[in-house]
Structures are given as structure tokens and as C-alpha cells.
Amino acid sequence: xxxxxxxxxxxxxxxxxxxxxxxxxxxxxxxxxxxxxxxxxxxxxxxxxxxxxxxxxxxxxxxxxxxxxxxxxxxxxxxxxxxxxxxxxxxxxxxxxxxxxxxxxxxxxxxxxxxxxxxxxxxxxxxxxxxxxxxxxxxxxxxx
Numbered sequence: 001x002x003x004x005x006x007x008x009x010x011x012x013x014x015x016x017x018x019x020x021x022x023x024x025x026x027x028x029x030x031x032x033x034x035x036x037x038x039x040x041x042x043x044x045x046x047x048x049x050x051x052x053x054x055x056x057x058x059x060x061x062x063x064x065x066x067x068x069x070x071x072x073x074x075x076x077x078x079x080x081x082x083x084x085x086x087x088x089x090x091x092x093x094x095x096x097x098x099x100x101x102x103x104x105x106x107x108x109x110x111x112x113x114x115x116x117x118x119x120x121x122x123x124x125x126x127x128x129x130x131x132x133x134x135x136x137x138x139x140x141x142x143x144x
Contacts, residue, residue, distance in 0.1 A: 035070050059103065070093045
């Protein structure tokens, strides 16, 4: 294993790959899995919004972009060249998660979604935000 890979595994934990018989094998990663599952929920939510509330198509597209971008940025973080790049990508995921929460709050406040749908989606998003905050905090401490 080269020194760059060794350095990366110090702070990222499950975000990184391990070397097995000279081939890189991804480790199971709960954050990537949760962000992917959330993206699937957001995509299905977008379909539902488009069918039941076509009048808010621009807003539905906004939540689709922000909600699916969380996982996409985490996938990019998984391939970061440095700790600093990793921190930037995780930070972007956190920003997208916050934006997603804003759109959910707006949809709920304007009665486009009910409290059950709002609570369920917000709960998943809040869990991602807690995980991302923890990862970002640890990463920033390791950059000092």
C-alpha cells in the first residue's frame, strides 16, 4: 500500500478502500449507503410531486438536485486525492443536505406535503447531516 493510501485511511475510516491482493476493494460504508438510499427516496418523492403537484415543477427539480447531490459528492469524497479535498466534498454534501431540508420545510409550510411525509424525509436527512457534521469535524481536526 502506498503512503498516500495509508495517510488517507487514518482519518476517513470507512470512506476509503483497502488493498487486497493488489486490487482495491471498497469497504462497506454506511454513509454512502444511507446517502444513496436517501437519493432513491428523493427521486421517488420527485416523481410523486411531479404527478400530484405539477404546478411546482421548478421547486421539485430543486429538491431533486440537492437531495441527490448529497450522495454524489460523498462518492467524489471517496476518491479524494487529499484530506483537504475530502473535507471540501463532505462539506459540499452537508450544504446540499441543508438545502434539501430548506425545500422540505418550504413544501411542508405551504401544504404540499403532509406532516408524515415531512417527518419521514426530514428524519433521514437529519441523520445524514449528523453523520456529515461528525465526519467533517474529525477531518478538520486531522488537518490541523
